[in-house]
Amino acid sequence: MTCPIRQALGNAGLTACPGAVSRISARAGEKLDATGFAPDTVFRVVNGMLMQEHVSDDGRRHVAAFKTSGDLSWPLPSREAGEFREFYEAVNPTELCIISIDPISRCAPGADTLLKTLYTAARIEVSRAQEQMFLLARSSATERLAGFLLDLAKRTGHGTKRGFELKLSMRRERIADHLGMQPETISRIMTQFKKSGIIRLPRPSLVIIPDLKALSNIAFGAP
Amino acid sequence: MTCPIRQALGNAGLTACPGAVSRISARAGEKLDATGFAPDTVFRVVNGMLMQEHVSDDGRRHVAAFKTSGDLSWPLPSREAGEFREFYEAVNPTELCIISIDPISRCAPGADTLLKTLYTAARIEVSRAQEQMFLLARSSATERLAGFLLDLAKRTGHGTKRGFELKLSMRRERIADHLGMQPETISRIMTQFKKSGIIRLPRPSLVIIPDLKALSNIAFGAP
């Protein structure tokens, strides 16, 4: 019942619109082409993790976001000349809902609450994107990676006696695509962090952060 | 009557909520601190041009967008640790509306249309931000500047017999802040463009683009 659609409409409202919500499972690595969806479509991650990827014709790639449980996403309106193609790729086994808003807002009671919820979510998405823009435009590679690890730790990590533990299920290349860097640079900075004690890295996919505050300081520009 | 609020509610709807919309004029260079606005606030540029700026504690600056007639903007929710401060600064003499959505959506008829309009606008803002992220993450300085000039030309430029003409009312420094670069780099690339005939630059603030397609090719990665 954490689904914003359910919360807005109640179960009764939802069942009034059969077929407006469909649920999809994706294995790790599975990819969904986001072109061709109706403009009223919203994705919602139920569990797992999804990368929202933008790929240009010449193969350049950017990961706009790593979406986790509860996150909403809006497939791009159909692409124009010079724009890029959008994909969603499962990082972990993932379940997501594909929701058509129009039929729901027409036939279900509580549609205004739903719309308000979606509007709020979209505004939050704008804020997040603006933070990310600032990061890309005005932070060093080190700061960007620190910020990324911190964000992911808060969202998917968990505390242990050795420190905050974070599983990096995605490859270095995808982190690089998210941060506008190259995988080699990610690797070098990871090594720096390891050597300076900011993180421990028993395996490339497991990050242990003894002191979140220290990482946070780096992310926000401590010299 | 191009105002989305008016379109959604009609004049009758608007007058039902006195004080929900206030109109402000700003001279070029005037600055508005965007902190402390209620979370239901929306800005709307009536005419002129507004920069949406994000400034971190250590002085780093990013211009998230140049907003022109008809554009909406949502002031950031109150800042948390490590985040940045938001300002709006007039590039040209500008009029803007500051709108409180909650009272309108409560007391005016047609509130659902309004909400739908705002939701759509927020979604478009997300798309724009994602394009900008791609630009910042995966394009060269040359491509970024070409993309910027192209975008601004489409929005504020006008065709003449010598080509498409574009007034750059903002300083190089602000363009740099928008594109994640330094003013000197903007200057150098402008000179490159000038020498290669992509643009003419009679004055630093006046750009003439003889062939938009040529500029577009550069923006989208032509070698």
Added chain:
DNA sequence: CGCAATCTTGATGATTATCAAATAATGTGG
């Protein structure tokens, strides 16, 4: 017309990308 601000250019340096191996991790079938 002159001054202050802005823009341009040049020289140099830092950061990050690119290319090329070497090393480590992961998964697979025996």
Added chain:
DNA sequence: CCACATTATTTGATAATCATCAAGATTGCG
């Protein structure tokens, strides 16, 4: 469960891009 093949990561050397610092040259404004 282990050896091997495959894929990912790390490391090193070098190059490209862009930032920084420091003068000049323009602009635009009073």
